Amino acid sequence: MRKGLIVLKHNSFSEDVPIAIAMKALGIQSDKEILLLCAGNTESYQETFAPNLEESSRAGVFTVYQAREWLGARVRSIRRPTGPRRPNWEEGLECLQMIVLTHVPVHELNLSHKAIYVATMCRRVLMAQEDASLVDDRDYVGNKRLEL
Numbered sequence: 238m239r240k241g242l243i244v245l246k247h248n249s250f251s252e253d254v255p256i257a258i259a260m261k262a263l264g265i266q267s268d269k270e271i272l273l274l275c276a277g278n279t280e281s282y283q284e285t286f287a288p289n290l291e292e293s294s295r296a297g298v299f300t301v302y303q304a305r306e307w308l309g310a311r312v313r314s315i316r317r318p319t320g321p322r323r324p325n326w327e328e329g330l331e332c333l334q335m336i337v338l339t340h341v342p343v344h345e346l347n348l349s350h351k352a353i354y355v356a357t358m359c360r361r362v363l364m365a366q367e368d369a370s371l372v373d374d375r376d377y378v379g380n381k382r383l384e385l
Contacts, residue, residue: 275359286359
């Protein structure tokens with residue numbers, strides 16, 4: 238959460254990405270579909286999530302292409318020694334495909350599995366915002382990485 242909005246934060250982006258723009262870049266174009274994926278049918282979650290959709294329209298992002306273009310402009314560039322710079326939408330698409338949530342597989346540029354995973358995390362944030370008892374315990378042993 239940043240300023241009352243849910244954001245996607247990653248080291249490869251120069252700034253936090255509003256969740257609605259991230260979902261559009263992942264291939265979910267319809268605002269209603271984004272709302273249903275992230276907030277479900279629960280009215281209180283939908284009301285809490287609505288400002289996130291307004292943020293994407295304020296940024297002028299309405300299509301998948303515009304979202305990838307917006308995202309690509311904020312990707313920290315990976316220095317490649319050969320060839321010219323690629324278009325912004327291609328940079329944004331590659332970042333979503335190869336860098337963000339690398340454990341979720343992408344087959345033939347189908348980012349729908351990543352979109353569902355992000356929507357699930359978004360819903361967990363909405364649930365935790367409404368009921369603080371749903372927040373996971375950070376010290377739980379399952380959340381630790383063990384060095385062998």
